[in-house]
Amino acid sequence: MSNWIEIAALEDIPKLGSRVVRTDTMNVAVFRTRDDQVFAIKDACPHKQGPLSQGIVSGTTVTCPLHNWKIDLASGEALGPDEGCTNTFSTRIEDGKIFLSL
Amino acid sequence: MKQKLILIGNGMAGVRTLEELLKLTPDAYEITVFGAEPHPNYNRMMLSPVLAGEKTVDDIILNSREWYAEHGITLHTGDPVVSIDRAARKVVTQTGLELDYDRLLLATGSNPFIIPVPGHDKNGVLGFRDIADVDTMLAASKDYKKAVVIGGGLLGLEAANGLMKNGMDVTVVHLMDILMERQLDAPAANLLKASLEERGMKFLMEAQTAEILGDGRVQGVKFADGSSVGADLVVMAVGIRPSIELAQQAGIHCERGIVVNDTMQTYDPRVYAVGECVQHRGSCYGLVAPLFEQAKVAANHLAQLGIARYEGSVTSTKLKVTGIDLFSAGEFNQEDGDEVLVLQDPGAGVYKKLVLRDNVIKGAVMYGDTLDGTWYFQLLRDGTDISGFRGSILFGQHDLGDAGHGDATRIAALGDDAEICGCNGVCKGEIVDAIVKKGLFTLEDVRSHTKASSSCGSCTGLVESILASTVGEGYDATPNKKPMCGCTEHSHDEVIRGIRENELKDMDAVRNFFEWKNADGCASCRPALNYYLLAQWPGEYLDDAQSRFINERAHGNIQKDGTYSVVPRMFGGLCTPHDLRAIADVAEKFDVPEMKVTGGQRIDLFGIKKEDLPAMWADLSEAGFVSGHAYGKAMRTVKTCAGKTWCRFGTQNSTGLGVKLEELTWGSWMPHKFKLAVSGCPRNCAEATIKDFGVVCVDSGYELHIGGNGGIKVRVTDLMCKVASEEEVLEYCGAFIQKYREEAHYLERTAPWVERVGFDYVKQAIVDDESQRKALYDRFKFGQQFAQIDPWKARAEGEAAHEFRNIEISAA
Ligand code: SRM
Ligand SMILES: Cc1cc2nc3c(=O)[nH]c(=O)nc-3n(C[C@H](O)[C@H](O)[C@H](O)COP(=O)(O)OP(=O)(O)OC[C@H]3O[C@@H](n4cnc5c(N)ncnc54)[C@H](O)[C@@H]3O)c2cc1C
Ligand code: SF4
Ligand code: FES
Numbered sequence: 001m002s003n004w005i006e007i008a009a010l011e012d013i014p015k016l017g018s019r020v021v022r023t024d025t026m027n028v029a030v031f032r033t034r035d036d037q038v039f040a041i042k043d044a045c046p047h048k049q050g051p052l053s054q055g056i057v058s059g060t061t062v063t064c065p066l067h068n069w070k071i072d073l074a075s076g077e078a079l080g081p082d083e084g085c086t087n088t089f090s091t092r093i094e095d096g097k098i099f100l101s102l
Numbered sequence: 103m104k105q106k107l108i109l110i111g112n113g114m115a116g117v118r119t120l121e122e123l124l125k126l127t128p129d130a131y132e133i134t135v136f137g138a139e140p141h142p143n144y145n146r147m148m149l150s151p152v153l154a155g156e157k158t159v160d161d162i163i164l165n166s167r168e169w170y171a172e173h174g175i176t177l178h179t180g181d182p183v184v185s186i187d188r189a190a191r192k193v194v195t196q197t198g199l200e201l202d203y204d205r206l207l208l209a210t211g212s213n214p215f216i217i218p219v220p221g222h223d224k225n226g227v228l229g230f231r232d233i234a235d236v237d238t239m240l241a242a243s244k245d246y247k248k249a250v251v252i253g254g255g256l257l258g259l260e261a262a263n264g265l266m267k268n269g270m271d272v273t274v275v276h277l278m279d280i281l282m283e284r285q286l287d288a289p290a291a292n293l294l295k296a297s298l299e300e301r302g303m304k305f306l307m308e309a310q311t312a313e314i315l316g317d318g319r320v321q322g323v324k325f326a327d328g329s330s331v332g333a334d335l336v337v338m339a340v341g342i343r344p345s346i347e348l349a350q351q352a353g354i355h356c357e358r359g360i361v362v363n364d365t366m367q368t369y370d371p372r373v374y375a376v377g378e379c380v381q382h383r384g385s386c387y388g389l390v391a392p393l394f395e396q397a398k399v400a401a402n403h404l405a406q407l408g409i410a411r412y413e414g415s416v417t418s419t420k421l422k423v424t425g426i427d428l429f430s431a432g433e434f435n436q437e438d439g440d441e442v443l444v445l446q447d448p449g450a451g452v453y454k455k456l457v458l459r460d461n462v463i464k465g466a467v468m469y470g471d472t473l474d475g476t477w478y479f480q481l482l483r484d485g486t487d488i489s490g491f492r493g494s495i496l497f498g499q500h501d502l503g504d505a506g507h508g509d510a511t512r513i514a515a516l517g518d519d520a521e522i523c524g525c526n527g528v529c530k531g532e533i534v535d536a537i538v539k540k541g542l543f544t545l546e547d548v549r550s551h552t553k554a555s556s557s558c559g560s561c562t563g564l565v566e567s568i569l570a571s572t573v574g575e576g577y578d579a580t581p582n583k584k585p586m587c588g589c590t591e592h593s594h595d596e597v598i599r600g601i602r603e604n605e606l607k608d609m610d611a612v613r614n615f616f617e618w619k620n621a622d623g624c625a626s627c628r629p630a631l632n633y634y635l636l637a638q639w640p641g642e643y644l645d646d647a648q649s650r651f652i653n654e655r656a657h658g659n660i661q662k663d664g665t666y667s668v669v670p671r672m673f674g675g676l677c678t679p680h681d682l683r684a685i686a687d688v689a690e691k692f693d694v695p696e697m698k699v700t701g702g703q704r705i706d707l708f709g710i711k712k713e714d715l716p717a718m719w720a721d722l723s724e725a726g727f728v729s730g731h732a733y734g735k736a737m738r739t740v741k742t743c744a745g746k747t748w749c750r751f752g753t754q755n756s757t758g759l760g761v762k763l764e765e766l767t768w769g770s771w772m773p774h775k776f777k778l779a780v781s782g783c784p785r786n787c788a789e790a791t792i793k794d795f796g797v798v799c800v801d802s803g804y805e806l807h808i809g810g811n812g813g814i815k816v817r818v819t820d821l822m823c824k825v826a827s828e829e830e831v832l833e834y835c836g837a838f839i840q841k842y843r844e845e846a847h848y849l850e851r852t853a854p855w856v857e858r859v860g861f862d863y864v865k866q867a868i869v870d871d872e873s874q875r876k877a878l879y880d881r882f883k884f885g886q887q888f889a890q891i892d893p894w895k896a897r898a899e900g901e902a903a904h905e906f907r908n909i910e911i912s913a914a
Contacts, residue, residue: 063624
């Protein structure tokens with residue numbers, strides 16, 4: 001069951017940047033890559049719940065600001081030696097607007 | 103349907119078994135863990151550093167509750183299992199939970215042995231085993247003064263050291279005439295005792311405890327010879343007893359420990375046991391290395407691979423008292439026919455002894471210099487015939503080769519199968535392999551890839567040396583060149599030069615020119631490139647917020663809970679009632695949970711929500727404050743002392759000069775953080791000689807010091823020169839900063855930079871070459887035009903608003 005919610009215009013997120021979407025139950029980090037792909041993952045690092053939205057984005061990974069774990073934006077999985085996974089959510093872009101499905 | 107596995111005992115051996123099992127088959131079992139303690143699994147060995155105040159309980163948690171949840175493991179803490187019904191295959195807990203199992207893993211550890219003398223159950227008498235014991239000791243150290251530790255073994259000495267660090271007056275009572283008699287011979291034990299005595303520890307040797315005195319709470323300890331000593335706290339560290347009551351009650355065969363075979367199964371094949379509660383081939387172990395080996399074997403069988411066998415372990419010991427190096431392994435008291443090699447240098451506090459039988463090492467004891475312990479232990483376990491190098495063996499392994507290069511060569515000389523991390527059984531070869539294949543550069547990386555040095559930590563130095571020698575070898579292959587990061591082959595110096603000489607003015611231009619492997623670069627090169635471009639092209643290059651670490655993007659320090667801290671600048675540490683009132687008002691208005699005076703002479707406001715930052719900055723900026731850049735690779739603070747205005751020793755106006763320096767330099771971005779200080783006389787109350795740039799005022803002028811660092815590795819400044827006027831101080835300072843800004847590598851502080859390029863090189867440029875100094879100073883002042891724009895005010899007025907505003911949606 002999908003339930004798309006419009007959250008922002010694409011330009012509201014800087015390239016290689018992110019915004020925090022606050023829902024009733026959690027924070028979702030929405031990222032924009034250099035080539036305008038948009039990814040949404042739970043804003044909590046699998047390591048110690050660091051706010052991934054605050055990390056540096058390159059390609060399709062984000063580096064957690066607290067202890068530098070690298071998380072793949074598409075799968076939510078930690079890369080490299082670290083193991084762990086955070087939730088991912090679907091997004092789609094229509095007419096320059098970002099929609100999120102929770 | 104999945105089989106059910108129950109683990110009783112949420113400690114180091116049990117949980118390590120689960121980790122090994124999950125590596126082999128993540129989904130084979132539905133796992134439930136029962137632990138008597140209220141905590142998730144923690145590193146018990148690190149209780150000693152926790153007691154000594156070197157670590158916190160949070161630091162030593164090995165598996166957080168999230169870890170259990172992520173792996174689908176149900177964890178019940180604070181609820182011991184009280185009985186096992188093997189016929190019905192279920193366990194019952196204290197709170198009355200009942201649960202079935204298909205397989206059961208016992209890892210109940212052991213209990214400290216409490217000598218059953220009269221009074222042993224008095225208040226204030228305890229063992230040293232778990233977090234609760236440490237909490238009790240820490241609480242006692244606040245209210246009481248005198249502690250007695252019974253037992254001069256490893257655990258007792260670590261407990262005594264910790265209590266002493268907490269300000270207690272500590273006496274160690276030992277039954278034998280030498281300390282740690284199971285690990286040390288008399289000479290080594292005496293060196294140890296002398297050095298502990300020097301730290302203030304007291305000893306009562308050959309004293310047999312007869313009674314604990316006191317009514318209600320302990321007041322003293324009485325000995326067999328009738329003498330006694332006062333005590334408000336008694337820690338018994340005389341040994342451990344495998345915790346076997348539960349197994350015994352369930353009818354599982356036990357002797358001293360729960361008896362297991364080579365596959366770690368008890369007499370009931372559905373029931374496995376690992377850890378200190380176990381007796382294997384007649385031996386019980388009390389160190390983690392063998393327990394971790396057992397864990398591997400048990401996991402292998404639980405995963406139904408059925409190939410591993412545990413055949414017992416040889417153990418070695420190190421003492422975790424900071425500043426004392428001690429190593430022992432094997433049989434070190436010689437028997438008839440054994441030979442002994444000894445090296446003694448009492449002056450240097452070094453003692454090494456090897457016991458040989460037929461030219462094979464049987465035991466080793468080392469004190470003071472333990473670097474070769476690993477090598478001896480390896481020769482011992484391999485049963486190597488050492489007759490070929492017997493004459494030089496005590497001088498260590500480096501003496502075998504062409505000698506003389508210290509630790510690095512000694513490490514390089516170790517064979518690939520030399521064990522480095524005893525706790526986790528990691529050999530040098532595995533570490534080197536991981537470093538080379540995975541391109542590791544830091545200790546943390548090595549820890550996460552190999553587990554080496556992640557348990558008791560005493561091999562950290564060895565791992566660091568391996569890292570140095572391995573990365574060093576790669577270094578030799580391509581002379582003078584270490585790539586900036588995985589995205590490029592080029593070094594920092596090449597990139598810095600390339601940016602300048604080829605007029606590369608944005609990040610894509612740099613990455614194209616140097617053929618970067620990733621279009622976006624990575625979290626390590628992007629901040630560096632952003633800095634290099636900013637430093638080289640002030641006013642032209644447009645700062646890229648997305649290439650800055652969050653602290654610099656949000657202009658505050660991110661905290662572990664995702665909030666931020668705010669440190670307003672206080673020029674030279676001076677303040678007025680108005681300033682303090684304004685800060686107090688802001689703190690109240692925004693409900694700041696904690697404030698603190700920093701080591702940099704200003705005030706830190708902690709726990710600010712990101713979305714509140716701009717409004718808070720608006721108020722601060724209204725009151726005249728600008729950002730303190732406490733979060734940046736930037737000019738931080740100018741620390742000053744009272745100076746001539748007030749101090750009876752002051753020779754110059756150090757506060758005034760500090761303010762001028764801060765006014766000149768605030769806002770400038772740097773390769774790393776940069777700190778200044780001005781002291782009014784050579785008493786140096788502002789600690790100017792551990793700053794990046796320090797001024798010490800003297801009657802005839804100002805001494806200028808550079809390249810100090812007070813952080814991880816302390817470096818005292820070099821005296822660059824003496825000047826006569828404040829104007830010169832400003833000029834020399836600006837020029838020095840600019841030289842550093844233009845040439846140092848990103849994340850290189852002035853101390854390592856000065857050491858890398860050489861003090862003379864810097865001095866030559868700043869002091870001897872007037873035209874270079876003036877040119878540098880001009881470039882610095884030019885850059886400051888663009889840098890001295892308060893980022894807080896700008897954001898309070900709406901710049902980068904998206905950074906601070908969340909998108910709110912309601913699921914409804
Ligand atoms: C607040 C303060 C502690 C205090 O309450 O006194 C502090 C707090 C932090 N220090 Fe510090 N340091 C503080 C003075 C110092 C000092 C003392 C001094 O400056 O006189 C030192 C040693 C002197 C030196 O730097 O040479 C110091 C050496 C470090 C280091 C080690 C640097 C090194 O080169 O070895 C780090 C780690 C780093 O920078 O990579 C560090 C890192 C940190 C960080 C930024 C850790 C982090 O990354 O989150 C802390 C941020 C806390 C926060 O959120 O605000 N802090 N830190 C001090 C702020 C001073 C200020 O007003 O800006
Ligand atoms: C202060 C200190 C320093 C040390 N330093 C070192 C060192 O430097 N090097 C080294 O190699 N070793 C050291 N050790 C020893 C090392 O910590 C132990 O060998 C290791 O922790 C034993 O692991 P284990 O899993 O067998 O037992 P534990 O880690 O003790 O785990 C057993 C757990 O089972 C629980 N339990 C018991 N009965 C039940 C029940 N019925 N139901 C539920 N839970 C139960 C216990 O509460 C405990 O949490 C040190 C120990 C201490 C106390
Ligand atoms: S403030 Fe400095 S010394 Fe204190 S915990 Fe943080 S980094 Fe360590
Ligand atoms: S919380 Fe993300 S790396 Fe530690």
